[in-house]
Structures are given as C-alpha cells and as structure tokens.
Amino acid sequence: MSEQQFEEPPRAPTGGDYAPSVAERLALYQRAGGFVTPLVTAIIAFFIGGLVVLASGSNPLSTYRAIFNGTGLNWFFPWISSADRTLAALNLQQTLLLTTPLILCGLAVAFAFRCGMFNIGGQGQYAVGSIMAVWVASAFVGMNGPLHIVLTIVVASVCGALWAGIAGLLKATVGAHEVISTIMLNWIAYWIGSWVFALGGPLQSHANGGSVPVSHDIQPNTHLHVFWGNPVLQGLHIGFFVAIAALVVYWITLNRTTLGYQVRAVGFNPEAARYGGMSVARNYVVAMAIAGGFAGLAGAIDVLGWEFRLNVNDIQVSQIGFIAIAVALLGRNTAVGVFFSALLFGALLNGTSTRHLDPSVFRPDLAGNLTLIIQGLVVLFVGADVLVLWLWSQRRKLRLARADANTAVTS
C-alpha cells in the first residue's frame, strides 16, 4: 500500500500554533505530490533524453533550445524582436494545433482513468471519429455550413462513444479487461481506416483517376474558422476553444454532477460504490462512452480544422491517441494537468518536426524519435510514482526524526 497510511504516532503539541489535522496534512501531501511528481518526472525524462543526444554527439542544451524555438513558446516572452515574434506566432499556432487533439484525447484517457479503467483505445476512437467526420463532412453537398459542422461533430463523437462503448459494455457484462479490448479495437479501427480509403475502398476519392488512396475533400463551408494566422498556412482554428470548453465540461462533469460523483466513486472503489447503491456496470459503460466521445470529437476537430481529407497514411502513422496516454498520466487526470501536459507534448511534437527544428543544430528525423523516447520515459516514471512518493516520504521521515530530536532536547 502507499505511504499515505503511515501515520505518525500521536504526540503532545510542541508549543507551536500550527497543529494540522490528519486530513489537512493528507490534502497538502496530495497537492504537493500532485504537481511535484509530474514535474520531477518530466525533468528526469528530459535529462535522460539529453544524455541520449549527448551520446550521439550533439549538444543537448543547444538541441533543446532549438526545439524550444521551434515550438513558438518564446512568443510569450516580452523581450523578443518583432521579426522573431512573427515567426514565433506561426510556430505557436502549429503547437496549439497539435495541443487541441491532445487535450481532447487526453481527456478520453483521463475520464476512463477516473472510473478506474485504462483506456488505451484513444487512438482507435480518434480514428473512428476522423473517418466518420471526413465521411459526413464530404457528403451532404449544399447543406448549411454551421449546421453541417455541428452534424459532423455530433456524428463523429457519437461514433467514437459507441466504439469505446464496446469495450465498456464488454467490461460491464462479461468482465473482459478493457485494456485488451481497447487494444483490439484500436487495430480494428486501424485496418478499417486502411481499407475505406485504400484503392478501391468504399470511401476513396476518384478525383485523381482513383490512383491515390485518399478520401474525398470535405465541403469548403465545413472548414472551421481560423482566428489566428493565415487560413492558407494552417492557422489556429476555433477548434482550440472547443478543446478548452471540453476541459471545463470535464471538470464540471467530474466534480459538480451526480454522474461524475458516481464515476469517481466507482473508480475509487467499485465494491464500495456497489454497496452504496450505484450501478458499477452502468458507470463503466457510460464512462467509456464519454471517453470515446472526447476522442471522436478530437478526430472531427482535426478533420474540420486542418486536415480536410484523410489518406491511408494519415490513419496509419497517427500517434495522437497514444501520446494522449502520456498526456493524461502526466496531467494526473485533472483538467488543469491535462491542459499543461497536452501543451508540453504538443510543443515537443511540433518543436521536433522537420518543419520547425533547425537541421543545422539537430537532425529532425532523430529528434522525432527523441520525442518518443522522452514520451516513453515520462510514462515509465509516472507509472512508478511510488519512486517519487518514496523519496517524498523519506524526506518527511527525516524531518520528523529531526523534530523528534529537537523535542527530546527541549524537554
């Protein structure tokens, strides 16, 4: 069990005014552990990533600086020149463009986590969402634009929810482990996506004589409005606000509704929740469906926002749903945490891309793999927060021992 169960023996007040209750101490401990652990995790991961860079003969500091400059986050610095700021704005738009689906898929993983389930299926749900989105948005010629967008988003989210709901239903009815079923659903979605847009596939476009494995283009009036940057150069679209809104919805649902209370109760202790009169099975299905809805929404937003069409390769190389696992874990499944870790990974992805990393400093094709290594390390260390918690408790024990020694001296 975790170290939280270690309670110090009752002791007489030592004269100070501050005498925290057990609950207060636990809360502080959780909060501190809450942001210290991810921070330490990320720092260790980046440090080891730096060692990898060093081992292959490059300077890690200048590499990280080049990656940082590629992310456009220097836009927030007040002191940079206006020319730099123009470039940084372009980069930052791309970073936020990647952050948007990462937030939504991160929420998909996080919501299931809060119900005690590990949703590895974000990738499949995202793929299903984007396939449906490209289908709906390229059909219905002449439909009213905003209505068409809403229809696309609803269909994609519902299909994502249904796709994830399969895993939830299997867990609720026959107890099939959601990890296994979501992995399987991921690969089924992968091959379905590879089939529908392939040569001769049912959704393939015949525009270029049918020689390219790509979908139809979506209707021009379904493109999401670009509010920052040039629409032709992939500016930032309003889908970003949808992701922010989803964060708020996520927080409210979990913390201010009966549904969220039940989901958290089931995630915390299914037996106790059952004893309290909640339907554990129903909550598994609902939580999984909501999670899939978030991921399906991410697929729709990406298609309507900047992809506009999908080809087989898009389906096959996409990693958004997998990176989202790292996003949710590093963000400790909280709304704020998911936002910041999505931003971190969005920045990392963008900063290491061929378009944004200065090749004279570090080779972008290597840097792309560096991102994967850092991502793997983050997940590895987050999974082992026992390590960090252990260090934390050692520190506390040390402090208590010192306090004891002091008490002994004074009394």
Add this chain to the structure above:
Amino acid sequence: MAAARVVREPSPASRITGVAGIVLALLAYWLTLPPVAATSLVLPIVLGAVSIGLGAYTAVDGRRRLGWGAISAGGLAILLGALAVHAGRGNLDSAVVWGPLFASMFVYATPLTYAALGGLFSERSGVVNIGLEGMMLTGCFFGIWGAEQTGHWYLGMLIAMGAGGLLALIYGFFAIHLRADQIVGGTAINFLALGITGYLFIDIYGSTGTPDMSNAESVPNISISNANGFFPQAFGDLNLLVWISFALLILTYLFVFRTPWGLRLRAVGEHPRAADTVGISVFGVRYAAVTFSGMLSAMGGAFLSIGFVHSFNQNMTEGRGFIALAALIFGKWRPGGAFAAALLFGFSSALAQRLGSIPNWATYAVLFQALPYVLTLVAVAGVIGRSIPPAADGEPYQKQ
C-alpha cells in the same frame, strides 16, 4: 432473470446436433475451397444454413459453447462460399495452393509464436506484459545490427536476445520492485523501444536503410525437399527458426506443466502469498520470467529482420507484438492454445497476402488483417468459452 431459467441437463441429442453442424460446415469448406472448389453458391448456403439451424438448436438446449461454435462455423461457410464464387475458379486456384499457403502460414506465425510463448512465461508468473511489441521491435533492430557487426546471424540473434532481455529487465524492475502499474509500464516500454530503435536506426544507418545482408548474416533455411505435393511444399524449405519455434513450444509445455520449476512459476502467478510462504522467491521467479519473455520476444523480432524480411525499418513489427498478446489470450494462457492461435493468425496473414494477388481483391485483403483482433475480441467477450487469466496476473506483490 436467472431464476426464471429452468436449470436442467442438456439432452444427449443436442451434442450430436452440435457436432453434426460443425461437420457440415467443414464439409462446406471442403467443397468450396480448392482442390474441389465447386463454384456454386447453393451448396455452401444450404449446408451453412443447416449447420446454423443445428447450432441454434444445440445452443437453446443448453450447450452454448458447442451451439455457438456451429452457428459461427455455418456463417463462415456461407461467407466463404460467397467469396469463393465472387473470386472465380481460376483466381481461387492460383491463390489457394495449400502447400505454399501453409509454408507462408508458418513464416507469419513464427514471430507470433516466440512472442506469445514469451508472454506466457511473464503472465504465468503474474506480470502482464503489454510490452511484447516493444521487446520484439528491439529484437528486430539489434538482430540485424548484431548480425551486421559480427557477420554471423547467430551472434546477431544472441545480441537481440540480450537487448530484449535487458529491456524486459528494466520493465521488470519497474513492475516488480517499484510496483508500478504494469499496463502503464508496458505502454512505456513500447514507446521507448519505438523511440530507441528509430533513433539508433537513423543515427547508424541514416536514410539509406540497412545494408544488403550476406548469407552468413541471415538465418538459414532447412532444405529437406523441393518436390511437389503438400508436405514437401509446406515443410520442405522452412527457416531454422521456424523449426526451433516448434521445439520451443514442446519445451515450454513440458517446462510449465511437467517440472517443479513450472509449478513454482504457476504458483507465483496464481497465489504469490502462498508461494512465498513455502519459500519460493516471488521476486526471483518474476524477474526470471519477465527477462525470459523479453528474450523470446526479441527472438521473434530477430526472425522478422534477419530470417524473413532481411532488412529493418522503423516500427517494422507493426502490431505483431499485440497480435502475439492476442494469441496468448485467445489460447487461454496455454502453450498449445497460444500456438494454435498464432497459426490461425498467421494463416489469415498468409491468406490475405495471397488474396491480394487476385484483381480487385487487394482492398478486401487489407480487411483480412483485422481478423486476429476481431477473433480476440470475440474470445474475451466469452461467446465461445471464456479466457481467464492467471489469478494474480497484473497484481504487484509486496513482501510482508
């Protein structure tokens, strides 16, 4: 709900009807496929419908497993018949030649067999191994790198096993000692392996890819016969590692179920506390099992790179580790079952590859690739017999 159902013994007749349904479906397959290949839709539809009917009767009577088996076999017969008629006699004869098809099945099944047997050791000891995919990919890269550096395939193999074992050892440390969530840890291993192999590949070989391999650097085939006929074509020229995988299967079975060490392994996976009480080192057994699973998975990966494809590219396992995991689950965590599932999945890959040669069929061949995952989903759903993992699978153990 449950109270309303009258509990009674299924009648003996339903066993006969169920078996008959499956036999009829098998007859339909035989008629549909070459060498008979009766290109008429009537026979498979009639036979399939009859076996579905018999299956339904059997299922209603209480033999759910047998009944559903017959129903799905009958459905498959109709589907197969329709596909065969659609393909046409000539195309079918060129695509479905049993000897080469079986040889190709063994090739596709071998990496899965290694990884699935590796996963079996790990999971039987109570450590879930989602990281099979990553360990396999590590084997792929280090196999070819080692063979290229040393000039000998067997040294490449050893280096691959060492690398896979090392990665598994790292995973083991997190999963066993630090009691990290094993699913999270396994996911991390997959990311790490993808990043590390991709990084090294580009750093060492650049964009030109791995160099051409000499004969000494690739695993040799065992040439027995090149005659025509089913057996010579299926078994006459298989890779050495394919034969080793057969041997490994038997050894794994004997080890896990017929030796004291196997008993200890299973005890640790089913009830670690009890095993600890009688003096078995839970941590020791788990470390050994996890490391060995990494070595076996890496062997499967090395077979891919230096036995089969003869080159490396990024993420070349493409989910094969997950198919191996699926085979393990589909085979109910037993060596024979896992091997049978690996053969089934290998067969579907081989068939997909050969069907791709029929004009206008390439797209459907793509869909065939999803078959292992669909079957596994059906298997975990428990329609045809439940798959139940070892009792302590995935639970970290804490000494008292």
